[in-house]
Amino acid sequence: MTAAPQPVPFLKGHGTENDFVIIPDPEGRLELSAETVAWLCDRRAGIGADGVLRVVRSAADPAAREQAAGAEWFMDYRNADGSIAEMCGNGARVFAHYLRRAGLVKDAEFAVATRAGLRRVRFTGAAAGGGGDAGDGGEIVVDMGRAGLPAGPEPSVTVTVGSLSLPARHVDMGNPHAVAFVDRLEDAGRLLDPPGLAPAEAYPAGANVEFAVDRGPRHLALRVHERGSGETRSCGTGACAVAVAAARRDGLDPAADGRPAEYLVDVPGGRLRVTEAPDGTVTLAGPAVIVAEGTVHLPA
Numbered sequence: 001m002t003a004a005p006q007p008v009p010f011l012k013g014h015g016t017e018n019d020f021v022i023i024p025d026p027e028g029r030l031e032l033s034a035e036t037v038a039w040l041c042d043r044r045a046g047i048g049a050d051g052v053l054r055v056v057r058s059a060a061d062p063a064a065r066e067q068a069a070g071a072e073w074f075m076d077y078r079n080a081d082g083s084i085a086e087m088c089g090n091g092a093r094v095f096a097h098y099l100r101r102a103g104l105v106k107d108a109e110f111a112v113a114t115r116a117g118l119r120r121v122r123f124t125g126a127a128a129g130g131g132g133d134a135g136d137g138g139e140i141v142v143d144m145g146r147a148g149l150p151a152g153p154e155p156s157v158t159v160t161v162g163s164l165s166l167p168a169r170h171v172d173m174g175n176p177h178a179v180a181f182v183d184r185l186e187d188a189g190r191l192l193d194p195p196g197l198a199p200a201e202a203y204p205a206g207a208n209v210e211f212a213v214d215r216g217p218r219h220l221a222l223r224v225h226e227r228g229s230g231e232t233r234s235c236g237t238g239a240c241a242v243a244v245a246a247a248r249r250d251g252l253d254p255a256a257d258g259r260p261a262e263y264l265v266d267v268p269g270g271r272l273r274v275t276e277a278p279d280g281t282v283t284l285a286g287p288a289v290i291v292a293e294g295t296v297h298l299p300a
């Protein structure tokens with residue numbers, strides 16, 4: 001006898017069109033296998049998304065406990081292919097918006113546990129008072145921690161896409177990135193396959209690859225190929241990686257200069273604002289929206 005499909009509540013949301021299936025699982029009762037996540041994210045056979053955000057109390061998830069001091073909720077993020085990633089910047093805003101919308105958190109500023117450690121989120125403007133309609137969380141600012149990158153302005157890795165071989169900067173935002181500046185975003189081609197990365201040892205677990213151009217002073221635009229999800233319409237950690245790489249390229253180092261560096265980063269799905277403070281902290285500001293909710297029947 002085959003087991004019956006399991007009915008599970010879900011929501012669908014996005015941050016600058018980086019979209020997620022949100023699965024509330026406060027007591028950590030769900031076994032979300034890689035196959036189930038890939039099915040949820042399948043745009044034809046499932047609901048469709050770039051990733052899954054499982055919402056679980058930190059105390060109820062073994063993966064969360066060591067990261068979670070001070071955060072009641074753990075963002076269990078999975079890529080569309082079912083793989084696990086350390087951090088998701090757009091996901092953190094959508095996750096935080098869900099928590100407030102569901103009444104699970106009342107404050108306008110709180111910490112979220114992630115596999116990359118604690119991330120503080122802050123609702124600003126109308127959103128701080130619980131404003132916005134049922135779907136719109138307004139602007140949310142996420143403290144993304146410090147970027148890790150080699151000293152100096154020089155590229156340290158090479159990205160290949162089609163016949164192009166591009167010097168790129170390695171940037172760690174809790175998850176791995178390679179940032180290549182190009183003349184035109186179309187230079188990245190169709191991005192159907194993961195770009196090549198060299199040296200391979202720089203990225204033992206793969207990487208997210210950003211292609212970035214200048215739009216004006218302190219104004220950038222990017223396309224991204226995400227590890228585990230393919231080309232997406234936005235990547236929050238990617239926007240931070242691009243802004244920090246651009247700052248070093250532009251001769252800016254807030255820690256040395258004592259002044260913040262702020263960049264607007266346009267993504268195919270909207271606009272993000274990234275600020276690197278003199279203490280090295282990078283913040284990511286942007287919207288979060290919930291568009292649907294219902295029940296999904298998970299394959300048994």
Ligand SMILES: N[C@@H](CCC[C@H](N)C(=O)O)C(=O)O
Nearest residue numbers: 085088089090175235236237
């Ligand atoms: N879209 C996310 C990043 C999600 C994780 C990434 N694909 C990885 O594997 O590291 C973001 O907004 O940061």
